[in-house]
Structure formats: C-alpha cells, structure tokens
Amino acid sequence: MPPPTLKTTAPPPTLSRALILLLAVTCGLAVGNAYAAQPLLADLAAAFAIDPAAAGAVVTVTQLGLATGLVLVVPLGDLLDRRRLIVAQLGAGATALLLVACATSRPVLLAAMALVGLSSVVTQVIVAHVATLSSPEHRGRAVGTVTGGVVTGILLSRTAAGALGALAGWRSVYLASALTTLVVAGLLLRALPRMPRHEAAAAAGTAARPSYLGLLRSTFALFARMPLLRVRGALALLAFAVFSTLWTGLALALADGPHHLSSGAIGLFGLAGAAGAVAAVRAGRLADRGHGRATTGAALALLVASWPLIALLDASLVALAAGIVVLDLAVQAVHVTSLSLLVDAAPLARSRVTAAYMVCYSAGSAGGSLAATELYATAGWTAVCVQGAALSLGALALWASPPRRERGGGASLTPGLTAGYGRRRPAGSRWCLRRSASAWRRASSARPGTR
Numbered sequence: 001m002p003p004p005t006l007k008t009t010a011p012p013p014t015l016s017r018a019l020i021l022l023l024a025v026t027c028g029l030a031v032g033n034a035y036a037a038q039p040l041l042a043d044l045a046a047a048f049a050i051d052p053a054a055a056g057a058v059v060t061v062t063q064l065g066l067a068t069g070l071v072l073v074v075p076l077g078d079l080l081d082r083r084r085l086i087v088a089q090l091g092a093g094a095t096a097l098l099l100v101a102c103a104t105s106r107p108v109l110l111a112a113m114a115l116v117g118l119s120s121v122v123t124q125v126i127v128a129h130v131a132t133l134s135s136p137e138h139r140g141r142a143v144g145t146v147t148g149g150v151v152t153g154i155l156l157s158r159t160a161a162g163a164l165g166a167l168a169g170w171r172s173v174y175l176a177s178a179l180t181t182l183v184v185a186g187l188l189l190r191a192l193p194r195m196p197r198h199e200a201a202a203a204a205g206t207a208a209r210p211s212y213l214g215l216l217r218s219t220f221a222l223f224a225r226m227p228l229l230r231v232r233g234a235l236a237l238l239a240f241a242v243f244s245t246l247w248t249g250l251a252l253a254l255a256d257g258p259h260h261l262s263s264g265a266i267g268l269f270g271l272a273g274a275a276g277a278v279a280a281v282r283a284g285r286l287a288d289r290g291h292g293r294a295t296t297g298a299a300l301a302l303l304v305a306s307w308p309l310i311a312l313l314d315a316s317l318v319a320l321a322a323g324i325v326v327l328d329l330a331v332q333a334v335h336v337t338s339l340s341l342l343v344d345a346a347p348l349a350r351s352r353v354t355a356a357y358m359v360c361y362s363a364g365s366a367g368g369s370l371a372a373t374e375l376y377a378t379a380g381w382t383a384v385c386v387q388g389a390a391l392s393l394g395a396l397a398l399w400a401s402p403p404r405r406e407r408g409g410g411a412s413l414t415p416g417l418t419a420g421y422g423r424r425r426p427a428g429s430r431w432c433l434r435r436s437a438s439a440w441r442r443a444s445s446a447r448p449g450t451r
Helices: 017-035 038-047 057-072 074-078 082-102 106-119 122-133 136-168 170-191 199-204 212-225 227-255 263-273 275-288 292-310 317-345 350-379 381-400 429-446
Strands: none
Touching (some): 017 057, 017 106, 017 122, 017 136, 038 136, 038 170, 038 227, 057 074, 057 106, 057 227, 057 350, 074 082, 074 122, 074 212, 074 350, 082 122, 082 170, 136 170, 136 263, 136 275, 136 317, 212 350, 227 292, 227 317, 227 350, 227 381, 263 317, 275 292, 292 317, 292 381, 350 381
C-alpha cells in the first residue's frame, strides 16, 4: 500500500517593500482618523454645546467603537479573505467620516465617531495580513514598519487635524480624511494579494469553515491558554492608558490658561513624538533577535522617566516636548515588541490574537482619556501627571515580576496554543523537537549498552 500523500497548498504571496509602505500609510490614515478629534476637542465642545469637562467623551466613544470592532470584526481575518475585508472596512470608514463632517447634533456626532472607531480596526487586520505574508526572519521588521505607520498616523493626525481645523474649520478635517480613505481603498483593491483560504483551514488541510460564534469564542479562549497574551495585554492596557492620559489632558491644558493655544498650535506637539515611529521599526528587529523582554523593560523605564519632564508644562514647553518624545517612543516600543511576539507565537490565529491584545489597548485608551478629562476638570494638570506616572510605574512593576513562562519572550512560550477553532495544536517546531528528543531517549534506554 503506498504511503499517504499530504495535501500541499501554494505558498502565500509575498509583500514588496512598496506595498508594505502603502499598508503603513493606510494604517496611519485609519488610526489617525480615530485620534484626530483630540486637538479639536475645544472646537467640538463649542460647536455642539458640550461642557469642557465632558469633551473627552468624544474620544472615549471613538475608543469604545474601536473596542467593538476588535471583538466583532478583526477575528474575521482568520475566516475571510483579508483583502476584501480590508477594502470593505476602508469604505465603511470613509462613510463614517462623512457622517461626522455633516453632523448637526450631539447624538449624530457621537454615533458617527463610534463608527469611525469601529472602522479604524482595519489596522489590526493589516498587521495580521503582513505577519502572514512575511518570512519569519523579517516578520518583526515588517510588523514594525506597519506599526510605525500607526505611530506616525497617531502623532501627525493631531498636527494635521489641528492645522487644517484652524485654517478651514473642524469639518474640513473629516471631509479630507474621507476622500483620502477612498483613494487608498482603491489602491489596495488593486495591489493587495488574495488569500484563497483562511489560515486555520489551510493548516489543517481542509476547506471547512468554522462558525462566526466559534471564531469569537476561540478569540477569548486565547486569554486562558496564552500566558504571553495575558502579560502583554496587561502591559498594553497600562501603556495606552498612559498614552491617552497625556494626549487628552494635554489638549485641554494647552487650550486653557495661561497658554490659550489654538487647535493648530496644539496639533504641532504631535511632531514632538515622531521619534516613536523610528523606535517602532527598531523594536520589531530586536524582537526578531530574541531581545523582546529587555526592549520592553528599557522602554517602560523611559516611560516612567518621561513624566517629570511632562509635568513642567507651565514652566517650559521645551521640557514638555522632550517628555513627549520619550513617552511616545517608550509606548510604541512596548507595543511593537508585544505585537511581534504575539503574531509569531500564534501562526494560525494571528487575527484573533491581535484582536484579543488590542481589546486591552482600547480599554486602556478609553479609560485613560476619561480619567484624564475628569482629573483635569477637578484637580488640574498636576493630577493628570500623577495619574500618568502611577500607571507607568504599575507597568514597570508588572514587567519586573512576570509569570515564569513569559520570561523567554518568544514564540515557544505557548506550546498549547489554540490553532484551530476548539482544538489544541502544538505551536511550533520546538515542541516537535522536544517530542522527538524524548522518544529517542526512551528508545536508547531500552537498548542494552546504550546511555
């Protein structure tokens, strides 16, 4: 009887450098849409008669929409053709941006902002797609490049939104974003390669498609089965609560006395954090080389060190700018390192593990923004800085005492990772090597004269 033959699938298409850069720009645009409101908070509060103490609700609603998309939309990347999913999300985002630009009442504005957040999770689908189509030795670098686009989008969206809002009004910001999003969607429709079958089915050698509810259940099951995800998710929650604390509180403080800066001037501070984009690529390369834990520790130490500089807002804008550079570099280095480790540890569930991780990110962003708004209204800028420093110290303390299985920082941390939808599969070649070595030792000990 001839030995059974294994089904093989064609190797996935690869990504050119130009396409990676286009995807990085797309990520920057999509995530920038979710953060563009921060330098416009004073203008939005005036246009819709929102109390300044409650203006942070616009950012919070956007982050809640983003969290909903992470749970309900991003896992679909392990089930559907990511090319179509990405283009569809960009089309939905353009529609939501037009609704914001045309909003005439507070409920319409908040609903449209929630839809903007919901569609902005296209960045996470793109990250999983890039990780899938990249070779293992360049995966961290490619993920870092795309995430660098996210960093740039977050930072420069504030600058661009503030400048355009000061020049032509806040509605022009969302009209311009809608048009640009449609153009990028058309480019990606032509340039993105197709994935003929979802990864889990291809790896299992079957064309069976799991149910949508099974897909969502397996996403949350990853928290129970991946110690690495639990630790990195907690770090993301704390780091992005710090990030949102800074930028929400800063927009309110600079618009208030004694500075009274316009939205355009506030947006210029986004340029101070551009070094974070450089750190994003470098952190991915360090993760590829096995230095993920050390990179994370150094970044968290910088995060703590940034707050004494940021607290000098009223004394020195130069010190503030230096603190912003350090804080953004630190947060994004932690983020890129975590994403690189997670997508490498979950080769058959990249969209789901990205979604699970980013739920923690979104929860931290929303909570930090809301708390910073309340603290500034009641206790001022010093209280906002105390919150940011306390959260930074909490993240550093978590890193300093990780669970034992997180210490290695690489793909071998999760040998029992869920690869399919309800079944547990070994996660990588190291598991196979350990099994083979154990079998060899048992066979050797059974033979006389063998050590």
